[in-house]
Amino acid sequence: MDSYKEELNKRIYNPIENIDSLKGFEIISESMVYKILDLFGRNSLLSMLYQIGVGPGEVISKRLKEKYSRNEFEIIEALIVLMDELKEFYSIKVRKIEYFDDLIRIEIENYCFLRESIKHRDKLKYGKAFCRINKGYFETAFKKLLGEKIKKIEINFLENDPQKDVCIEELNFYF
Numbered sequence: 001m002d003s004y005k006e007e008l009n010k011r012i013y014n015p016i017e018n019i020d021s022l023k024g025f026e027i028i029s030e031s032m033v034y035k036i037l038d039l040f041g042r043n044s045l046l047s048m049l050y051q052i053g054v055g056p057g058e059v060i061s062k063r064l065k066e067k068y069s070r071n072e073f074e075i076i077e078a079l080i081v082l083m084d085e086l087k088e089f090y091s092i093k094v095r096k097i098e099y100f101d102d103l104i105r106i107e108i109e110n111y112c113f114l115r116e117s118i119k120h121r122d123k124l125k126y127g128k129a130f131c132r133i134n135k136g137y138f139e140t141a142f143k144k145l146l147g148e149k150i151k152k153i154e155i156n157f158l159e160n161d162p163q164k165d166v167c168i169e170e171l172n173f174y175f
Contacts, residue, residue, distance in 0.1 A: 022116060022117070023120070025117060026116075026117040026120050026121050027121075029114075029117050029121070029124065029130060030117075030121040030123050030124050033045065033049070033123070033124065033129055033130050034123060036048055036049075037129070042129075045129055046129060046132050049129055049130065049132035049133050049136070050132045050133070050135060050136035051136060052132075052133050052136065053132065053133040053134060053135060053136025053137035053138075053140065054136045054137070054140045056137055057136060057137040057138065057139070057140030057141040057144070058140055058141075058144060060082070060085065060086070060137075060141050061140070061141045061142075061143075061144030061145050062144070063085075064081055064082065064085060064145060065144075065145070068081065071147060072145070072146060072147035072148075072149065073145045073146060074146075075104055075106075075146065075150075075173050078142060078145040078146055079094075079106070079171075081145070082138075082141055082142070082145065089112065089113040090110065090111070090112050090113065091110075091111040091166075092108050092109065092110050092111075093108060093109040093166075094106060094107070094108055095107045095108060095109060095168070102174060102175045103172060103173065103174050103175070104172075104173045104175075105170055105171070105172050105173075106170065106171040106173075107158070107168065107169070107170050107171075108168070108169050108170070108171065109161065109164060109166040109167070109168060110166055110167045110168075110169050111165060111166045111167075112134055112167070114130060114131065114133065114134065115165070115166075115167070117130075118130060118131075126157065126160040126167050127157030127158075127159075127160065127167060131157060131167075134155070135155050138153075138155050138171075139153050139154065139155055142171075142173070146173070149175070150173055150174065150175065151174045151175060152172075152174040153171070153172065153173055153174070154170075154171075154172040154174075155169060155170070155171055155172075156169060156170050156172070157169055158170055
């Protein structure tokens with residue numbers, strides 16, 4: 001019986017360093033998105049993915065308020081503080097800042113931690129359902145960091161830039 005067990009272990013052994021966690025995450029993510037879509041419909045899917053981002057958005061904003069002993073930040077200051085904290089997960093470059101009477105619009109290039117997962121899965125697309133996680137995360141974090149001075153915050157996908165390997169997005173801060 002022990003020789004059978006040894007032979008079995010030889011046949012199934014795979015060194016831990018061979019494990020591809022990202023690929024596993026990609027497969028599960030794609031499956032999760034489409035299973036929720038099939039079971040509950042598009043509106044529920046979008047709401048669920050958005051809410052998945054809300055929780056961590058609340059956590060990061062609370063942590064930053066405590067870290068800086070502040071309840072509110074200015075828009076550019078909030079962007080700097082938040083992105084400095086999230087360098088492990090995001091690479092963002094500001095392309096344009098526009099000031100209007102009731103709006104500040106910031107156009108960015110965004111390479112996020114979800115990008116590689118989307119890149120390798122046929123059904124997941126940039127700026128679509130799976131990206132609602134980031135939308136919920138950033139909109140919530142900014143709302144909490146900016147406080148009452150901002151009426152509404154929107155983050156919108158504009159396009160994918162395959163040459164730069166980034167998403168082009170806009171951050172709209174309404175007064």
